[in-house]
Amino acid sequence: MPSTHAPIRRKVTLIDIAAACDVSRATVSLVLRNSPLVNRHTRERVQAELQRQGYIYNRAAANLRKRTSSSIALVLNDLANPFFAEFAAGVDEEVGAAGFVTLLGSTGESPERQQAVLSSLIEHGPGGIILSPAEGSDASRVMESLGPQMPVLLFNRELGGDLPESAHWDRLMLDNAHGAELATMHLIEQGHRRIAFFGGHAQSSSCQQRRAGFMKAMKRARLKVPKDYLVESAPTRLDAARACDALFASDPAPTAAVCYNDAVALGLMLGLGQRGLQPGRNFALTGFDNIGEAAMVSPSLTTISTAPRERGRQAARLLLARLEHPQERGERTIVPVELIVRTSSCPPLAA
Amino acid sequence: MPSTHAPIRRKVTLIDIAAACDVSRATVSLVLRNSPLVNRHTRERVQAELQRQGYIYNRAAANLRKRTSSSIALVLNDLANPFFAEFAAGVDEEVGAAGFVTLLGSTGESPERQQAVLSSLIEHGPGGIILSPAEGSDASRVMESLGPQMPVLLFNRELGGDLPESAHWDRLMLDNAHGAELATMHLIEQGHRRIAFFGGHAQSSSCQQRRAGFMKAMKRARLKVPKDYLVESAPTRLDAARACDALFASDPAPTAAVCYNDAVALGLMLGLGQRGLQPGRNFALTGFDNIGEAAMVSPSLTTISTAPRERGRQAARLLLARLEHPQERGERTIVPVELIVRTSSCPPLAA
DNA sequence: CGTTATTTTTAGAACGATCTAAATGGGGCA
DNA sequence: TGCCCCATTTAGATCGTTCTAAAAATAACG
Known part of the structure; x- marks a missing residue:
């Protein structure tokens, strides 16, 4: 049986359509762009042929010409x-x-x-x-x-x-600043006095802003923030879990933390669990971002929604x-x- | 003060470079593609000029010509x-x-x-x-x-x-089939006899395959699967949480479930919690996908890794x-x- | 029927690159 | 000097579109 060699068709272009319809490239181009200039009959003829040959518009070529x-x-x-x-x-x-x-x-x-x-x-x-x-x-x-x-x-x-x-x-x-401020105020209203800011790279602009909002709220409530209440971590769950120990190195330890973001908060939850603490019972924390899982974890995560x-x-x-x-x-x-x-x-x- | 009107520079092209270096477009093009044909001195001159004018290669134009x-x-x-x-x-x-x-x-x-x-x-x-x-x-x-x-x-x-x-x-x-089979076998080895398959749209091919793997393992263990042990849901947490009730409509209720995927499993966990059940203690479940949070939730989720x-x-x-x-x-x-x-x-x- | 409008079509250059085929400019050598 | 060879360079066509300006076809009108 002779192997039917698949016909390697060239891509079909304006020229093919134009030739088949016996009009010029320009006309086909006008049809493609729905120009009112072209006659109803020609338009239909051309459109049928476009369909028939399976024409695909080459936007790169058009962009080149149009400089768009x-x-x-x-x-x-x-x-x-x-x-x-x-x-x-x-x-x-x-x-x-x-x-x-x-x-x-x-x-x-x-x-x-x-x-x-x-x-x-x-x-x-x-x-x-x-x-x-x-x-x-x-x-x-x-x-x-x-x-x-x-x-x-x-x-x-x-x-x-x-x-x-x-x-x-x-x-x-x-x-960022306002979000962290809201979270901090909320924890203060809940009755916390020793609150840490947990996670994030201190040199990143978003972390700086969130820390600033945190400090602002703390200052307004006349609560002080010992230096070791500011804990850094990579903004990932894994590194946050690791960094958990640093939170409890200080004495007295904080009773709550405003976390850089949800990922970090989830990591912190894990770390807390490993220390035998129950987040949401004997340690309070908030996140930032409101990612999907924030609502689903247990305890569900108080956070800042950014949609x-x-x-x-x-x-x-x-x-x-x-x-x-x-x-x-x-x-x-x-x-x-x-x-x-x-x-x-x-x-x-x-x- | 006269507002210095920002000079609206045209994009710089091969022609600009060629003109500035007093060579042809072709030569510049050869330089761009690191052709060995061009003389060391010309190359350097051209390269300097490309740099100086901040030339940006137009790949669309090249692709058009090269038909790539x-x-x-x-x-x-x-x-x-x-x-x-x-x-x-x-x-x-x-x-x-x-x-x-x-x-x-x-x-x-x-x-x-x-x-x-x-x-x-x-x-x-x-x-x-x-x-x-x-x-x-x-x-x-x-x-x-x-x-x-x-x-x-x-x-x-x-x-x-x-x-x-x-x-x-x-x-x-x-x-899919093998994955679900592994998960099912694991639950059977844990001692479960009444196992459900939970979540997913029954008409999707992946769900069918996973169900098939599940059925295969169950059959091999001579465990029967009542019709209402096959529960459908949209493959999202939210809908899975909703569908949880359907699992416990049957009597006797299952003690474990192989879930369509991790999202569904997480949703089921939520639903279980709402019924006062503790996943990982009085109900066992597995997921599929091994998404990031599978390791982080509590209890951590047994699942099928697909990397x-x-x-x-x-x-x-x-x-x-x-x-x-x-x-x-x-x-x-x-x-x-x-x-x-x-x-x-x-x-x-x-x- | 000749003119003027109006509608419809089109030839050919252009966009920014690459490619082909040929031109250019030395050197080397007889 | 003349010829060939090699390394470089280049003119011009080309990719698939759009645009401009003008041509062609048709309609309208006195």
Whole structure:
């Protein structure tokens, strides 16, 4: 039996359609874009042929000619983190709805990888970039690989170093300080006096802001914060569990902790369990982010809601709006946050 | 003070560099691609000028001319699910390492959105597609919008309907049946006799496979499975928590459950708690996926590990390899899974 | 029927790169 | 000096679209 050699069809282009319909490329192009210029009959003829040949529009070619872009780059420090995964889903939703496509890049918190990812993505000509920077990445290097014209929306974190005035980058930041303040106030109202701030890298901007909000609330309540009530950790469960010991090194030990984020809070819960403490009974704690599992763990986690999916949509909208007015100056948007009280923030045992 | 109007520089192209160096476009192009043909001095001159003008390579233009692609589309039914988020991170890692870029699309389990997403992505000319289909999506429609030539790697689920022979699509599937079998055997060894299969949509292929593995183990142990020991739910925590009641509608009630996946298992834990039962003490359960929180919840969740990040890398490698040999026939890869025993799978109380 | 509007179509350049085939400029050598 | 060879460089077509300006076809009108 003769092996039927699969016919390696070239991709079908405007020219093929034009030839088949005996019209010019230009006419087919007009049909594709639904121009009212073209006659009803021709339009139908052409549309049928497009269908028949299984034509696929080549947007890259069109973009080249039109000098436009139809993609948005999304560069995240950690896609595997549920907070960012939700955020990405939100971005993609809105980007897709606007007829754009999302170019994904994940940097795994490495400034070097971030550079590589950015320079690779930029070559594909995205209309703009949504960037949640890797820890320790700096403004001038990022600027260097993006060029001064690329619209950028910075999410969640500031870059180290400072930007030239010329770059009008937008920012979408959580109200970290206020969120931490709310959490702290809540614990104080519950009756706690010895409260620690737990987790996060002290040099990251979001950690600094959250610590500041914490300190503000403590100061207002005239509560003092011994130096060893500020405990650092990587912002992961595992490292937080490890760092738990440091909390109890001090005497007297705290009775509650405001955690840098939910991941850290969950890690701390684990650590507490290993010390024989019951979070939500003899130790109170709060998180930050309200990731899905915060509601599901036991005890359920009191936390600060930031609605990551909605933030993703918002980021996309902001950037898409910016594409229309590239020359206006960058704006800083700070989104309000909300305290979600659950069961992990119990009153102190001997209140 | 005269407002210094920001100079709206056109993008710098090969031509600009060529002009500045007084060489031809072709020469600059050769420099960009590190061709050995060009003279050392010219190369250096050109490279300096590229640097100076902040040239950015236009890969779309190059791809157009070369008739190549430098992107891979990744279409997922649910990006917000930690399992797929990890998977996506793995894909992007490998795709990036190969010098490609990831085009992201999230369908939210809607076959309609999936169609829209696919037809949008395809226009950007990806070299291939990694697709984890939405529930209820069907082969012929997908085929229709992708065309017969596009390399496709199907992950995690089969499509409904069947494919024309002509399409050599690859598949990367988890060994669902075997995984569920392992989990069931483990519960049987723990001493359980009344075991349910909990959660998932019965019509999804992965659920069918997992149920089949469950039934196989039960049959081998000569344990019978009453019809109401097969409980359906959406594969989410929330719906699983709701569906918990159905488990205890039967008499006698089961003492253990093999859950469709971790999300469902976590939901079931919640539901059990609401009924005053303690998972891991008076009810045993297992999950599937080994998502991050499986190790962190209390009790920690016995589950089946599928290493989603590594699966992502593997999927990317398979697809990239396929790009080299588009005409070979599609392969089906089934990845082994592993039982991770933790504390949720306790023996029955009255063993 | 000739003119002018109006509608519809189109030739050809352009977008920013690559590729082919050929041109250019030395050196070496007879 | 003339010829060949090698290393470099380049003109011009090309990828699949859109755009501009103008041509062609049709309608309208005195």
